[in-house]
Amino acid sequence: MKQIYLPETDIYLNLYKEYENTYEFEKDLSEIEFKRYREFVIKSAACEKQYFSCQINGEPYFLRFGLVRHSRSPEGYVVRGALVGENYDLHYKRTRYEDDFTANINNKVIKTKIINDRLMNLLIDKELISKEEAESIMKVTREEINTVKFDYSTF
Structure with missing residues (x-):
């Protein structure tokens, strides 16, 4: 399975669906990892430029968070969501x-x-x-x- 690495959090997410300029992820995180992840998502959303550097299987990407969600699990939290590329936003047409x-x-x-x-x-x-x-x-x-x-x- 491909991995998405968020260097600012030192967390790897599992990439389970890949589309043109969008990437869906899922991962079970410990309490400590979830805290770092949550703070990063909030910080990213609050920035004027929401895009950040990450890696997908070692290749560099510049993405932002799309719709993200989480739920409790026995190990901590399950996080799911999407990462979106700048090209998606540039060519996106509202429906x-x-x-x-x-x-x-x-x-x-x-x-x-x-x-x-x-x-x-x-x-x-x-x-x-x-x-x-x-x-x-x-x-x-x-x-x-x-x-x-x-x-x-x-x-």
């Missing part, structure tokens, strides 16, 4: 589907919130749970959120 994609996510999140609120109120009204129990159910920790894998193809 109408992108706006539909974002709108679908927003609509589904709002719909889910409305359904959850209705269900909670119904359970409270029927005295199946108390308000305190409903509040307890609605409290979700960051750790719980990080254990769920979000599948963008759902939308």
Whole structure:
């Protein structure tokens, strides 16, 4: 399997799909590696020029992070995402589907919130749970959120 090396973090990512100017990666990282990776992703996104030097199988590339995500694993964290080349950005044409994609996510999140609120109120009204129990159910920790894998193809 091809490897993507991020010299600023001293981390290797597994390259599992390669397209013209985009590279998809996945890797199980330890807690310490994940901390370095996360800080690098945040730092890269905050820079005016988001591109950074990396290597794919020893060959130098100048890329930026695309969509990235992570989830908890027994060993630490699983990170997945895409790296994007400058040529992709230079020749990229926005499609109408992108706006539909974002709108679908927003609509589904709002719909889910409305359904959850209705269900909670119904359970409270029927005295199946108390308000305190409903509040307890609605409290979700960051750790719980990080254990769920979000599948963008759902939308």
